[in-house]
Amino acid sequence: MGHDHHHPQDHAHDHGLEDHWKNNGVRVIKGDRLDPNTAQTPGMFRQAAINHARVGAQKIWAGTVSIQPNAKTGVHHHGALESVIYVVRGRARMRWGDRLEYVAEAEAGDFIFVPPYVPHQEINADPDHPLDCVLVRSDNEAVVVNITDVDPVEAPEEVYWVDAIHRAPE
Structure with missing residues (x-):
């Protein structure tokens, strides 16, 4: 028993629709x-x-983002947007929190998720090569709120990526 689907694209003779998709x-x-x-x-x-x-x-x-060797970005967040960063080349060090007290690193092939309103800073952890990433955000504009009054950073706390295939070190 099949379903009878009627799709506008089934009518190739409708040239207006062809132009629409073009x-x-x-x-x-x-x-x-x-x-x-x-x-x-x-x-x-x-x-x-x-x-x-x-x-x-x-x-x-x-879009894309490039960070020069050993460079650190300003502290910022992206409002209500969710962000995904895919590391194409290099080594990223992410710091986040009210005082940037948390840190994690990612390398080529890794994905980074940044939830809404999280203050963060991207750091190129490689002193010799640029960090190149692809960014994807959950809205059609790139909201960026730069933060200039962050308290001094204390000694960073290592936060491990723990999921079904990555276990925390013992």
């Missing part, structure tokens, strides 16, 4: 055509690939 379908944004006209934080260089202005995205923002 102009409003998949978009490829070339890596050398990213837009640097986005919110910035001292110490990093963000570029937008996918956002409302560029492709009409309604619920997502994506």
Whole structure:
């Protein structure tokens, strides 16, 4: 017993619909055509690939970030947005908390999740090579709230990524 699905794209003779998908379908944004006209934080260089202005995205923002060797970004958060950082090349050290008292590191191939309103700082933990990452956020604009009045950082507390395949050290 099959289901009778009626989809507009089934009617190839509807040329208006074909033009609709041609102009409003998949978009490829070339890596050398990213837009640097986005919110910035001292110490990093963000570029937008996918956002409302560029492709009409309604619920997502994506782009890249580069941090020079041994550089630290300013402390910031991204408002109500959730962020995912994928480390393409290099070693990232993330510090977060009211006094940046927590720290964790990620390397090429790792993903980092940053919940809404979490004060954080990205650090390139490699003294010799740039840190290159892909960013994805849960809205179509890159909200950045730079924080300039963070209390001095105390000795960092090591926080381990613990999940089904990573156990805390004993």
